Amino acid sequence: MDVLRIATAGSVDDGKSTLIGRLLYDTKSITKDKLEAVEASSKRKGLDFVDLSLLTDGLIAEREQGITIDVAHIYFATETRKYIIADTPGHVEYTRNMITGASNAEASIVLVDARNGVSEQTRRHLFISSLLELETVIVAVNKMDLVNFDESVFNTIKENVEGIAQKIGFKGSLHFIPLAAKYGDNVVTLSEKMPWYTDKPLLEYLENLPVHAKDENLPARFHVQSVIRPHSEEYHDFRGYAGKLVSGTIEVGQKVIALPSLRESTVKAIYSGYEKVTKAHAGESLNIELVDDIDISRGNTLVIEGAPYQQVSTFTAKLTWMSEQPLTAGRTFLLQHGVNRIKAKVLSFGHVIDMNTIEEKSEVREFKLNDIGEVGIKTAKPIFADLYHDNPHNGAFILIDEYSNNTVAVGFIESI
Amino acid sequence: MSEQKNIFPRELEHEAIYIIREVAAQFERPALLFSGGKDSITLVQLARKAFYPAKVPFPMLHIDTGHNFPETIEFRDWLAKESGMQLIVRYVQDSIDLGKVQEETGKYASRNMLQTVTLLDAIEELKFDACIGGARRDEEKARAKERIFSVRDDFGQWDAKKQRPELFDMLNGKINIGENVRVFPISNWTELDVWSYIKEDGIPIPSIYYSHEREIIERDGMYWPASPFLNTTEDEVPFKATVRFRTVGDMTCTAAVLSEAVTIDRIIEEIKEATISERGARIDDKRSEAAMEKRKQVGYF
Numbered sequence: 111m112d113v114l115r116i117a118t119a120g121s122v123d124d125g126k127s128t129l130i131g132r133l134l135y136d137t138k139s140i141t142k143d144k145l146e147a148v149e150a151s152s153k154r155k156g157l158d159f160v161d162l163s164l165l166t167d168g169l170i171a172e173r174e175q176g177i178t179i180d181v182a183h184i185y186f187a188t189e190t191r192k193y194i195i196a197d198t199p200g201h202v203e204y205t206r207n208m209i210t211g212a213s214n215a216e217a218s219i220v221l222v223d224a225r226n227g228v229s230e231q232t233r234r235h236l237f238i239s240s241l242l243e244l245e246t247v248i249v250a251v252n253k254m255d256l257v258n259f260d261e262s263v264f265n266t267i268k269e270n271v272e273g274i275a276q277k278i279g280f281k282g283s284l285h286f287i288p289l290a291a292k293y294g295d296n297v298v299t300l301s302e303k304m305p306w307y308t309d310k311p312l313l314e315y316l317e318n319l320p321v322h323a324k325d326e327n328l329p330a331r332f333h334v335q336s337v338i339r340p341h342s343e344e345y346h347d348f349r350g351y352a353g354k355l356v357s358g359t360i361e362v363g364q365k366v367i368a369l370p371s372l373r374e375s376t377v378k379a380i381y382s383g384y385e386k387v388t389k390a391h392a393g394e395s396l397n398i399e400l401v402d403d404i405d406i407s408r409g410n411t412l413v414i415e416g417a418p419y420q421q422v423s424t425f426t427a428k429l430t431w432m433s434e435q436p437l438t439a440g441r442t443f444l445l446q447h448g449v450n451r452i453k454a455k456v457l458s459f460g461h462v463i464d465m466n467t468i469e470e471k472s473e474v475r476e477f478k479l480n481d482i483g484e485v486g487i488k489t490a491k492p493i494f495a496d497l498y499h500d501n502p503h504n505g506a507f508i509l510i511d512e513y514s515n516n517t518v519a520v521g522f523i524e525s526i
Numbered sequence: 527m528s529e530q531k532n533i534f535p536r537e538l539e540h541e542a543i544y545i546i547r548e549v550a551a552q553f554e555r556p557a558l559l560f561s562g563g564k565d566s567i568t569l570v571q572l573a574r575k576a577f578y579p580a581k582v583p584f585p586m587l588h589i590d591t592g593h594n595f596p597e598t599i600e601f602r603d604w605l606a607k608e609s610g611m612q613l614i615v616r617y618v619q620d621s622i623d624l625g626k627v628q629e630e631t632g633k634y635a636s637r638n639m640l641q642t643v644t645l646l647d648a649i650e651e652l653k654f655d656a657c658i659g660g661a662r663r664d665e666e667k668a669r670a671k672e673r674i675f676s677v678r679d680d681f682g683q684w685d686a687k688k689q690r691p692e693l694f695d696m697l698n699g700k701i702n703i704g705e706n707v708r709v710f711p712i713s714n715w716t717e718l719d720v721w722s723y724i725k726e727d728g729i730p731i732p733s734i735y736y737s738h739e740r741e742i743i744e745r746d747g748m749y750w751p752a753s754p755f756l757n758t759t760e761d762e763v764p765f766k767a768t769v770r771f772r773t774v775g776d777m778t779c780t781a782a783v784l785s786e787a788v789t790i791d792r793i794i795e796e797i798k799e800a801t802i803s804e805r806g807a808r809i810d811d812k813r814s815e816a817a818m819e820k821r822k823q824v825g826y827f
C-alpha cells in the first residue's frame with residue numbers, strides 16, 4: 111500500500127478542521143469512543159450538529175486561544191492508500207510551521223471560504239507550495255451552501271487563484287473543487303446540489319494522485335548514515351554502508367562512485383532489512399556492500415558511475431528564517447544537507463519576500479522570523495548537492511545554530 | 527478464509543529504520559525504551575533490521591512497575607536473548623522504597639504516573655542522551671504534534687511551543703548538556719499499521735494479545751484483569767471471560783476487550799471494525815481531556 115502525504119492550510123474558520131473531520135468520518139477512520147466524545151463536546155457547546163472539527167483540535171494552549179498553533183498530523187486510510195495529513199495554521203506568524211508541514215507533502219489542499227474569496231492566507235499558501243515545488247495544489251472552495259451553490263462564485267475564485275498562481279510562478283497543477291464540508295458535498299461523493307461540477311469529488315481525486323512519481327527517474331543519490339561492521343564469525347569481513355537511497359534506483363553489479371573520495375567500486379549486495387535484493391528504489395533504507403574496501407563514512411554519498419553529479423561550496427539558495435532572533439549576513443552555522451553536517455557562512459542577501467504581502471523587498475539587512483529570501487552561502491568543504499528544482503531530495507538543507515543547537519532555517523539550493 | 531493481501535505500507539518501515547540509524551549516529555548513549563507492548567516490540571524488530579547483520583548497538587531499558595503481566599516479563603526476557611540486545615531494568619519499587627514516590631491509594635491506584643520518576647532517574651544514572659519510544663501520533667490528540675526528535679530539558683519536560691522544526695527527513699539531534707531527546711520512529715504509524723506489520727513480518731508477540739480465558743472484573747463499563755495489584759470494591763466480583771488486550775501496560779490500567787480473536791488475522795479484522803479506540807482501553811487517559819498533554823509536560827513518555 112502506498113502513502114500520500116498532504117499538507118492543508120487555510121484561514122481560521124474556513125472549515126479546514128471540519129473538512130478533515132469529514133474525511134475521517136466518511137472513510138470510517140474514527141472509532142466509536144472518539145465520535146462519542148465529539149458528540150458530547152458538541153452538545154456541551156450548545157451546537158445542534160456534531161462538530162467534526164473537534165476531532166482534530168489538539169493542544170491545551172490551542173484550546174485556550176482557539177487556534178491551531180503547530181503542525182498536527184492526522185491519519186486515515188482507504189482500501190487504496192494510507193493518508194498522512196499535516197495540518198498547519200494559515201496565519202503569517204506560522205509560516206515556518208506551514209513550510210515544515212508541507213516539506214514532506216506531495217500535494218496541498220488550500221481552503222477558501224466561498225463567501226470571502228481569496229485571502230492573504232491563500233496567497234501565502236500558494237507561495238509556499240510553489241517554493242517547495244509541490245506537484246499538486248487542490249483549492250477547496252468551501253461553504254458553497256452559503257452562496258447558494260452558485261457556479262459563478264466558484265468560477266470567480268478560480269480565476270483569481272489562477273491569476274495569483276501565475277504571478278507567483280507556481281509550476282505544479284492546480285485543481286479546484288467546490289465543497290460544503292459541513293454537509294459532505296463533493297467530499298466523498300458528488301453533490302446533487304452542484305450538478306454543474308462534474309469532475310471528481312475530493313477523496314476520489316486524492317485516491318488517483320500519483321505518489322513519488324518522479325523520484326525513481328532522478329539520478330541515484332545514496333546518503334550514507336553509518337558503516338555496519340558486525341565483527342561476528344559469520345560476517346567476519348562484512349562491511350556495509352547503511353543509508354537511504356533518496357532518489358533514483360540502484361542495482362547489484364552497478365559501478366558506483368563514493369563522494370567525496372571519488373573512489374570507485376561495484377555494488378556487491380544490497381540488504382533491505384534481513385533480505386537481499388537485487389534492485390532498490392528511491393526512498394528505501396538500505397545496507398549496501400561494495401566489492402572493494404574503500405573509505406566511506408557518514409555523510410558521504412554514493413552515485414552511479416556515468417550519471418551526473420556536482421560538487422559545490424558556494425551557491426545561492428532561497429532561505430526561510432525560522433528563529434525569533436534575526437539573521438544578519440556574515441554569520442556562521444552548521445549546515446545539514448541530508449545527514450551531512452558542515453560549517454557554513456551566510457555571505458550575502460538578495461531580495462526578501464514580505465510574507466504579509468508576498469511582495470519583494472530589496473536591500474534588506476536582516477532576515478526576520480518567517481522571512482523568505484535569497485542568500486549566498488559558502489560551505490567550509492564542498493558538498494554534493496543538486497538544485498532543489500532538479501532533485502528536491504538532494505537540494506535542500508537546514509541551518510543549525512551552533513550555540514542554541516536549534517534548527518533556525520531551511521534552504522533550497524537555487525543556483526550554483 | 528480467503529487469502530489476504532499485504533496492506534502494510536513499507537514506506538513506514540524505511541522511514542523508521544532511517545530514524546533509528548540517525549539515533550545511533552547522532553547520539554552517544556541511546557536506549558530503546560521497552561514497555562513490553564506491541565509498539566516497543568515493533569521497535570525492536572525495526573532496530574534489528576536497521577543494523578542487520580550487525581547487532582543493535584544500544585540496549586533496551588525497561589521500567590518495571592512491578593505490576594506487569596507475568597507474560598510481559600517472560601516475553602521481555604525471551605526477546606532480549608533472541609535479539610542479543612542488552613536489557614537494563616529499573617524498578618518503580620526501588621523508587622518507592624527510596625521514598626522518591628508514593629504509592630497511590632484507592633480503587634484507581636496505579637503505578638503509571640510513578641514510573642516517570644523511575645524513568646527520569648534511570649536516564650540520569652545511565653546518562654542516556656536519546657531514548658527511543660514507541661509512541662504514535664494517532665494515539666491521542668496531543669501526541670499528534672509531537673516531533674520525531676523531541677527535546678526534553680533537565681527535568682524531562684516537553685514544551686509544545688519550543689519544538690524544533692523538522693524539515694524533510696533532516697533530523698537535528700544536537701543538544702545542550704543536561705538535555706536529552708525522545709525519539710519516535712513509528713510516529714506516523716497507526717494501530718492498524720503496527721498490526722499489519724506484525725502479521726506480515728511474522729513478529730512474535732506476548733500471548734495476552736490473543737484471546738484467552740481469564741478472571742476479570744467490570745468497572746466503568748470496562749473489563750479489568752483481576753490481580754493482586756488492582757484494588758477492588760466489594761461489589762466488583764471477578765468472573766471468567768474470554769478476552770484479549772489491545773494495548774499492554776500495567777495490570778492496573780489496561781482494560782481487556784471481549785474477544786475470540788486467536789490469530790492476527792482475526793485481531794486485524796476486529797480492529798477494522800473497532801468500536802473503541804486503543805487508548806480508550808487505558809484508564810489513565812480518561813481522567814481528563816487534556817490528561818495526556820499534562821502528563822507529557824511533566825515527562826511521562
Ligand SMILES: Nc1nc2c(ncn2[C@@H]2O[C@H](COP(=O)(O)OP(=O)(O)O)[C@@H](O)[C@H]2O)c(=O)[nH]1
Pocket residue numbers: 120121122123124125126127128129163252253254255256289290291292293
Ligand atoms: N455553512 C457551512 N459552514 C461550515 C462549512 N464548513 C465548516 N463550516 C463551519 O465553519 C466554522 C469553522 O469551521 P472549522 O472547521 O472549525 O474551521 P477551521 O478554523 O478552518 O478549522 C464552523 O462553525 C463550521 O461548522 C460548510 O461547508 N458550510
